[in-house]
Amino acid sequence: MIEFINVNKTYTNEIKALKQINLKIEQGEFVAVIGLSGAGKSTLIRCINRMHEITSGQLIVGGMDVSKLRGKEVRRFRRRIGMIFQSFNLVTRTTVLKNVLVSFVPDLSFIRKLTGVYIKEHKIKALTALDQVGILDKAFVRVDQLSGGQQQRVALARTLSQNPEIILADEPIASLDPVTSKIVMDDFKRINKEMNISVIMNIHHVEIALQYADRIIGVREGAIVFDDQTAKVTDDILDYIYKGQTEQVLAEIAKEQAYV
Ligand SMILES: Nc1ncnc2c1ncn2[C@@H]1O[C@H](COP(=O)(O)OP(=O)(O)OP(=O)(O)O)[C@@H](O)[C@H]1O
Numbered sequence: 105m106i107e108f109i110n111v112n113k114t115y116t117n118e119i120k121a122l123k124q125i126n127l128k129i130e131q132g133e134f135v136a137v138i139g140l141s142g143a144g145k146s147t148l149i150r151c152i153n154r155m156h157e158i159t160s161g162q163l164i165v166g167g168m169d170v171s172k173l174r175g176k177e178v179r180r181f182r183r184r185i186g187m188i189f190q191s192f193n194l195v196t197r198t199t200v201l202k203n204v205l206v207s208f209v210p211d212l213s214f215i216r217k218l219t220g221v222y223i224k225e226h227k228i229k230a231l232t233a234l235d236q237v238g239i240l241d242k243a244f245v246r247v248d249q250l251s252g253g254q255q256q257r258v259a260l261a262r263t264l265s266q267n268p269e270i271i272l273a274d275e276p277i278a279s280l281d282p283v284t285s286k287i288v289m290d291d292f293k294r295i296n297k298e299m300n301i302s303v304i305m306n307i308h309h310v311e312i313a314l315q316y317a318d319r320i321i322g323v324r325e326g327a328i329v330f331d332d333q334t335a336k337v338t339d340d341i342l343d344y345i346y347k348g349q350t351e352q353v354l355a356e357i358a359k360e361q362a363y364v
Pocket residue numbers: 115116117119120121139140141142143144145146147148306
């Protein structure tokens with residue numbers, strides 16, 4: 105379980121990105137975090153694996169107080185939590201398999217790290233993960249020869265090879281076309297349901313969030329303004345979560361015009 109207790113996050117520039125967040129996410133939930141740009145969605149997600157440090161409050165993941173972890177404990181903890189980014193974060197000039205195997209580097213002996221020779225068990229785990237996302241046949245293909253959707257599946261396989269309990273996904277389909285987005289979202293859903301891995305996703309496509317997630321968390325100006333089952337989301341609720349969007353767009357247009 106993930107639990108936020110009165111969590112606040114203020115960046116060094118004084119921006120209060122999270123304000124008094126209280127939240128519980130049970131193992132196996134599929135949660136979409138929605139809201140305007142700058143609302144605090146990424147910050148919320150990235151605090152869970154300590155990519156960002158919280159300023160106050162408590163964040164408990166799997167019974168552990170995340171802020172109290174030190175050094176090796178943080179690294180061990182992070183390996184239980186997969187992270188998927190919009191930009192895939194792959195080494196494109198090498199093969200799919202090597203990109204997945206990279207996740208085992210911390211487990212290798214010094215010599216194996218130097219020589220890049222992985223043990224059989226790691227290779228089996230990597231190939232199994234590629235099979236789980238349907239791209240086993242691409243194992244020896246260079247990543248730069250794959251489509252965006254296939255590359256995101258490689259990133260997903262790399263995460264899966266670590267047997268994570270939780271996958272945090274920060275805008276995973278933002279750079280994909282609608283058809284490919286659907287394939288990747290279907291992967292997330294399948295992994296979530298079949299492997300009981302919690303998925304917490306920051307997503308701009310509201311209609312896709314409503315289609316795939318079991319639960320929607322609406323964030324506005326650093327606060328949670330909606331948190332319930334997806335079926336409870338109405339147009340009025342969406343208006344409320346995205347309140348101020350028109351003003352924001354107008355302000356951006358005015359700012360751009362000022363430069364012209
Ligand atoms: N590293 C940082 N340093 C300072 N301020 C930051 C940093 N990261 C985010 N912020 C600010 O914190 C607030 C929340 O940002 P965050 O990226 O969490 O929003 P978001 O809802 O994910 O936005 P988007 O959808 O555009 O990615 C914004 O005002 C942003 O400018």
